[in-house]
Amino acid sequence: MIARTHRFHGYNSLNWAYRRGQAVRDSKIALKYAINSKRSSYRAAVVVSRKVSKSAVVRNRIRRRIYEVIRECEPQIKDSYDLIFSVYSDSIAELPYSELKQLIVNQLRQAQVVEVDQDHQQARP
Numbered sequence: 001m002i003a004r005t006h007r008f009h010g011y012n013s014l015n016w017a018y019r020r021g022q023a024v025r026d027s028k029i030a031l032k033y034a035i036n037s038k039r040s041s042y043r044a045a046v047v048v049s050r051k052v053s054k055s056a057v058v059r060n061r062i063r064r065r066i067y068e069v070i071r072e073c074e075p076q077i078k079d080s081y082d083l084i085f086s087v088y089s090d091s092i093a094e095l096p097y098s099e100l101k102q103l104i105v106n107q108l109r110q111a112q113v114v115e116v117d118q119d120h121q122q123a124r125p
Contacts (some may be wrong), residue, residue, distance in 0.1 A: 001064070002071045008082075009046045017082035026109045028089040029066075030109040037082040042113075044070050046085045053090045062092050069104045076114040085111065 008014055017064075021034035036043070048059040048068045066085055070095040092100060 002074070003043060003069050005041060006043055006070075006074075008084075009042050013043070013082070014045060014084065014123045017084055021082065021084070023112070024107050025066050026103065026107065028087070028092055029103065029107065030086045030088065031111055032084040033111045033113055034087065036082045039082075042074075042077045042079070042081045042083060044083040044085070046087065048087045051088055053093070058090060058093050062087055062090070064103065065092070065097070065100060069101045072101070073108060074107060077108075078113065078115055081113050083108075091124060 008017075015027070017030060017034050017036075021032040023029045024033070044067070046063045047060050050059070052062070053059050066087070070085075085107075095103075105114065
């Protein structure tokens with residue numbers, strides 16, 4: 001789980017990011033991101049609707065797995081971004097961790113949120 005300082009608090013802060021943010025989309029997950037100059041570090045949220053899975057256990061598992069990937073990528077996040085991951089497929093719950101991490105890192109790279117190692121063109125682990 002990510003630290004409390006990196007979580008969203010309140011509905012209006014999510015609305016702000018949804019209105020002002022840009023999107024990077026995949027078939028399973030989408031990233032909405034916006035620079036927030038009022039903050040000193042990033043914030044992240046993971047949105048998993050009941051359309052994805054009726055089971056709260058599955059939705060929470062997806063949420064926890066994505067938060068763990070974000071926590072590992074924390075040192076590479078450049079600025080004070082607001083990041084909202086929206087999940088569209090329940091297959092993420094059974095996706096191997098390495099593939100899930102690659103999926104999330106690719107989206108962060110497309111959004112230019114993480115620093116990219118110039119030698120290997122990959123986000124540093």
